[in-house]
Amino acid sequence: MEPSDAQTLAGARETRPTWPAPLPASDDTRPLYDRIQDVIALYPERKSAVVPALRLAQDEYGWLSEQAFDAVADATGFTPAFCKSVASFYDMFRLTPTGRYEICVCTNVSCALVGAAGTMRAFERELGIHPGETSEDGLFTLKTVECYGGCGWGPVVSVNERYHEPLPAEQVPELVARLRADAEPDA
Amino acid sequence: MTTDLRILLDFDGDRRDIGDYERAGGYRQLTKALAGAPEDVIAAVDGSGIRGRGGAGFPTGRKASFLPKDRKPAYLCVNADESEPGTFKDREIMLRNPHALIEGVITMSFGIGATSAFIYIRGEYRAEFEVLMTALQQARERGFVGADVLGSGYDATVVLHRGAGAYICGEETALLSSLEGERGQPRSKPPFPAVAGLYAAPTLVNNVETLASVPYILEMGGAAYAEIGTERSKGTRVFSLSGNVKRPGNYELPLTATLRELIEGHGGGMPDGRTMKAIIPGGSSAPILMPDQIDTHIDFESIAAAGSMAGSGAIIVIDDRTCMVQLALRVSEFYKHESCGKCTPCREGTRWGVDIIRRIEMGEARQGELDLLLNVCDRILGNCLCPLGDAMAMPVASYVTHFRDEFQRHIDEGGCPFTEHSPISGLYHEPAAVS
Ligand SMILES: Cc1cc2nc3c(=O)[nH]c(=O)nc-3n(C[C@H](O)[C@H](O)[C@H](O)COP(=O)(O)O)c2cc1C
Ligand code: SF4
Ligand code: FES
Numbered sequence: 001m002e003p004s005d006a007q008t009l010a011g012a013r014e015t016r017p018t019w020p021a022p023l024p025a026s027d028d029t030r031p032l033y034d035r036i037q038d039v040i041a042l043y044p045e046r047k048s049a050v051v052p053a054l055r056l057a058q059d060e061y062g063w064l065s066e067q068a069f070d071a072v073a074d075a076t077g078f079t080p081a082f083c084k085s086v087a088s089f090y091d092m093f094r095l096t097p098t099g100r101y102e103i104c105v106c107t108n109v110s111c112a113l114v115g116a117a118g119t120m121r122a123f124e125r126e127l128g129i130h131p132g133e134t135s136e137d138g139l140f141t142l143k144t145v146e147c148y149g150g151c152g153w154g155p156v157v158s159v160n161e162r163y164h165e166p167l168p169a170e171q172v173p174e175l176v177a178r179l180r181a182d183a184e185p186d187a
Numbered sequence: 188m189t190t191d192l193r194i195l196l197d198f199d200g201d202r203r204d205i206g207d208y209e210r211a212g213g214y215r216q217l218t219k220a221l222a223g224a225p226e227d228v229i230a231a232v233d234g235s236g237i238r239g240r241g242g243a244g245f246p247t248g249r250k251a252s253f254l255p256k257d258r259k260p261a262y263l264c265v266n267a268d269e270s271e272p273g274t275f276k277d278r279e280i281m282l283r284n285p286h287a288l289i290e291g292v293i294t295m296s297f298g299i300g301a302t303s304a305f306i307y308i309r310g311e312y313r314a315e316f317e318v319l320m321t322a323l324q325q326a327r328e329r330g331f332v333g334a335d336v337l338g339s340g341y342d343a344t345v346v347l348h349r350g351a352g353a354y355i356c357g358e359e360t361a362l363l364s365s366l367e368g369e370r371g372q373p374r375s376k377p378p379f380p381a382v383a384g385l386y387a388a389p390t391l392v393n394n395v396e397t398l399a400s401v402p403y404i405l406e407m408g409g410a411a412y413a414e415i416g417t418e419r420s421k422g423t424r425v426f427s428l429s430g431n432v433k434r435p436g437n438y439e440l441p442l443t444a445t446l447r448e449l450i451e452g453h454g455g456g457m458p459d460g461r462t463m464k465a466i467i468p469g470g471s472s473a474p475i476l477m478p479d480q481i482d483t484h485i486d487f488e489s490i491a492a493a494g495s496m497a498g499s500g501a502i503i504v505i506d507d508r509t510c511m512v513q514l515a516l517r518v519s520e521f522y523k524h525e526s527c528g529k530c531t532p533c534r535e536g537t538r539w540g541v542d543i544i545r546r547i548e549m550g551e552a553r554q555g556e557l558d559l560l561l562n563v564c565d566r567i568l569g570n571c572l573c574p575l576g577d578a579m580a581m582p583v584a585s586y587v588t589h590f591r592d593e594f595q596r597h598i599d600e601g602g603c604p605f606t607e608h609s610p611i612s613g614l615y616h617e618p619a620a621v622s
Contacts, residue, residue, distance in 0.1 A: 016436055020317065022317065045367065048348075089527075091352030108517070109273065109503060112611045113431055113505065114430070114431070120614070146270070147272035148311055149270065149277075149309070151272070
């Protein structure tokens with residue numbers, strides 16, 4: 001997010017990086033099958049493409065449904081069961097439908113020491129759901145996650161894979177309101 | 188002043204743009220290396236004495252020399268999985284100095300005769316992935332990456348591979364399983380990756396910081412690099428400082444510095460006039476050090492001699508409000524969640540550990556369960572296929588050893604005496620009980 005603020009006293013060499021603007025979404029509109037073939041071509045062995053293919057399928061379908069697994073299996077030449085066994089190992093694969101905004105709150109040690117519990121509770125209050133649940137309107141899924149690698153800038157939260165760091169509890173209502181407004185521009 | 192030396196991050200802002208990196212002398216070492224013999228690269232790295240920055244601290248030059256010279260294909264795998272709790276330094280290196288990593292990767296690939304390099308970056312690091320993708324594209328356009336690098340005849344293929352969320356994939360053999368498209372489970376060693384790694388080919392796995400240091404080592408010369416640091420811990424290291432400290436962040440320091448210089452000098456000490464309760468000196472798997480050990484030096488040997496490990500270079504400062512049982516619970520829950528389930532002591536032991544600690548925190552534990560907890564830790568230690576089991580047992584045992592009274596109070600009083608003040612409380616107790 002923002003570069004380090006005035007908290008950094010003269011002489012200290014804390015050098016928080018500035019984050020680049022996100023790259024634009026891929027404009028590759030070819031079928032999933034063809035895009036997976038490109039990925040397969042990058043590796044000496046086809047199987048290495050399974051995880052990247054699952055990611056492409058998840059982006060396409062929103063979550064890894066039966067249909068998504070069939071598509072990955074077809075395109076990579078492995079069985080759906082194999083693809084499922086791989087997917088279930090990794091936390092970022094969604095095996096159930098997820099809200100439009102997936103909110104992940106890091107509750108590991110460094111974040112917990114600087115207020116992650118408050119941030120997590122604030123999301124519970126604002127969204128009316130507990131971690132692991134999706135709001136009834138299908139807008140939000142709340143999750144707690146393990147260390148995100150932003151420990152010095154905690155509490156760390158991601159919204160659809162983009163980090164917000166730090167996101168203290170007080171800023172949660174504003175963020176949620178903004179996401180709601182973005183989801184319903186006319187409301 | 189001994190702590191005033193930076194190598195890897197010795198500039199303000201970032202050098203994401205290849206022009207900025209080249210103006211600062213970037214890619215010259217690659218150009219020079221390609222004009223010489225591959226062995227010269229390995230000799231310089233070996234001479235620098237640098238030890239792996241990923242956690243295990245194995246001498247990098249020696250590891251590279253284990254690869255058989257004549258077996259092809261051979262691979263270099265970059266470990267950018269950074270997930271040991273408390274660690275966020277590789278990320279800063281990738282965000283601010285991505286071309287140093289790329290130059291290091293290509294130079295090292297040339298040194299070991301690798302036919303391709305794979306950068307395994309944790310799936311959550313999306314911005315960092317995009318930075319590397321852009322940087323790689325620039326490097327390709329300038330001829331530093333791709334077929335026939337700078338007309339040398341050496342082909343450097345680099346594949347950027349995103350993980351999908353699993354801490355264990357940072358363990359090098361699990362990383363290889365994951366990169367091959369399997370569940371990320373560790374493999375027993377031997378065979379070591381140098382002999383049978385990725386796709387059963389000779390493979391070198393190195394951490395981001397280790398590889399990003401290579402261009403600087405070549406620039407300075409191995410011998411000059413080896414003059415920095417202690418007898419067995421050479422160079423500088425980027426330390427991730429977090430927890431209850433005024434100025435958390437990444438600080439690059441020579442390996443002669445002390446924890447005090449880092450925590451009080453650079454980090455500004457404890458916020459709001461609080462006092463320190465403990466220090467985690469090497470990521471959450473490291474046993475804790477006590478406040479009176481703050482003058483310990485931050486090199487590998489000194490931290491080991493103090494009873495812990497330098498690990499991933501992540502220093503977490505814990506203040507006096509923190510409940511050590513809650514800390515133990517949070518740490519053990521993490522390792523339980525990340526246990527891949529391949530071997531019994533880890534799969535069962537991490538579960539047992541969490542269950543007992545949870546009972547202690549909730550006031551449901553019986554007398555004697557503290558010894559049961561230590562017994563579980565003891566049965567894990569040294570009995571697992573990979574170090575993950577130990578990564579839970581070591582810190583938890585250290586918390587109990589140093590704060591036994593605090594654990595015992597939970598049992599005696601039938602609950603947590605610190606719910607009101609401990610910053611972690613809110614994760615385990617209803618908000619009403621939390622101030
Ligand atoms: C459970 C576990 C997790 C690990 N996670 C990482 C990691 O995220 N990044 C890393 O570089 N090394 C990690 N390591 C260490 C690697 O196994 C390996 O030693 C390292 O990548 C080698 O590179 P280096 O010699 O340059 O340090 C981990 C080890 C274990 C046992
Ligand atoms: S120690 Fe744990 S993570 Fe490592 S192989 Fe055994 S079960 Fe898997
Ligand atoms: S502990 Fe939250 S990002 Fe590391």
